[in-house]
Amino acid sequence: MNLNMRARIVAGNWKMNTTPEEGKKLVSEMIPMLSAELTGKVHTILIPPSLHLTGLISLFKNRPMNLSWGAQDCSTHTKGAFTGEISAAMLQSIGVSYILVGHSERRAYHNETSTSCREKILRVLEAGGCPIYCVGETLQEREAGQVTQIIEQQLSEGLPERLWEESLPFVIAYEPVWAIGTGKTATPQQASEVHGLIRQWLKIHSSAQTATTTSILYGGSVKADNATELFNMPDVDGGLIGGASLESRSFVDIVKACAR
Ligand code: PGA
Numbered sequence: 356m357n358l359n360m361r362a363r364i365v366a367g368n369w370k371m372n373t374t375p376e377e378g379k380k381l382v383s384e385m386i387p388m389l390s391a392e393l394t395g396k397v398h399t400i401l402i403p404p405s406l407h408l409t410g411l412i413s414l415f416k417n418r419p420m421n422l423s424w425g426a427q428d429c430s431t432h433t434k435g436a437f438t439g440e441i442s443a444a445m446l447q448s449i450g451v452s453y454i455l456v457g458h459s460e461r462r463a464y465h466n467e468t469s470t471s472c473r474e475k476i477l478r479v480l481e482a483g484g485c486p487i488y489c490v491g492e493t494l495q496e497r498e499a500g501q502v503t504q505i506i507e508q509q510l511s512e513g514l515p516e517r518l519w520e521e522s523l524p525f526v527i528a529y530e531p532v533w534a535i536g537t538g539k540t541a542t543p544q545q546a547s548e549v550h551g552l553i554r555q556w557l558k559i560h561s562s563a564q565t566a567t568t569t570s571i572l573y574g575g576s577v578k579a580d581n582a583t584e585l586f587n588m589p590d591v592d593g594g595l596i597g598g599a600s601l602e603s604r605s606f607v608d609i610v611k612a613c614a615r
Pocket of ligand 1: 368530534535536537538574575576577595596597598599
């Protein structure tokens with residue numbers, strides 16, 4: 356196996372949807388459809404509400420190889436008087452391997468900035484987890500010709516150097532804000548352009564090795580019928596799926612579209 360090969364990844368971000376019972380039903384439908392062959396080719400990450408994680412992790416101990424659990428957020432702090440918060444270490448201790456950081460909904464509704472994302476990424480790394488750092492421009496920024504500037508700023512403010520200094524694993528998700536939950540997907544060319552830009556940024560600011568091995572996912576209205584053309588683009592290594600991850604068949608079809 357080529358060690359420089361990047362992982363193909365499909366992550367399902369359930370957001371604030373499903374009761375714990377509905378979540379169990381969803382996973383129990385998905386698992387039989389995720390064959391060993393498929394999970395050998397694509398790493399699948401399920402990101403339910405944090406409330407569901409303990410139950411799902413213990414119920415699906417015998418999950419397929421290459422299916423991991425993720426959380427939608429964590430605190431910038433390690434512990435203490437921060438009512439309502441959940442720490443990266445708590446999540447890691449129950450078997451959560453991936454944590455989303457800087458999703459545009461967190462940036463928009465919870466005043467998260469790339470600087471606070473940097474703190475969260477550091478907490479995830481200290482806990483031994485893998486951050487999935489989300490970046491993306493708004494429609495207004497795209498129309499003003501600011502895509503490069505915004506993405507580069509989110510990368511340079513959000514990503515701690517520790518990642519490449521210590522060769523720690525991380526994933527980047529490019530999610531144009533105008534494409535999330537709107538049914539408007541970026542064209543494969545638009546996605547590929549920004550993914551190329553992110554990879555180039557990594558090459559310049561981290562190392563060639565990091566740039567080559569870091570998986571960059573596309574997110575924003577990915578569905579079973581547009582996934583193949585997006586995932587076939589050169590720098591697109593998979594997807595971060597919202598709405599379509601809430602239906603087992605469509606999510607598994609997206610995982611299939613990512614297999615190579
Ligand atoms: P969507 O969400 O697939 O529903 O557009 C993607 C995301 O927010 O991660």
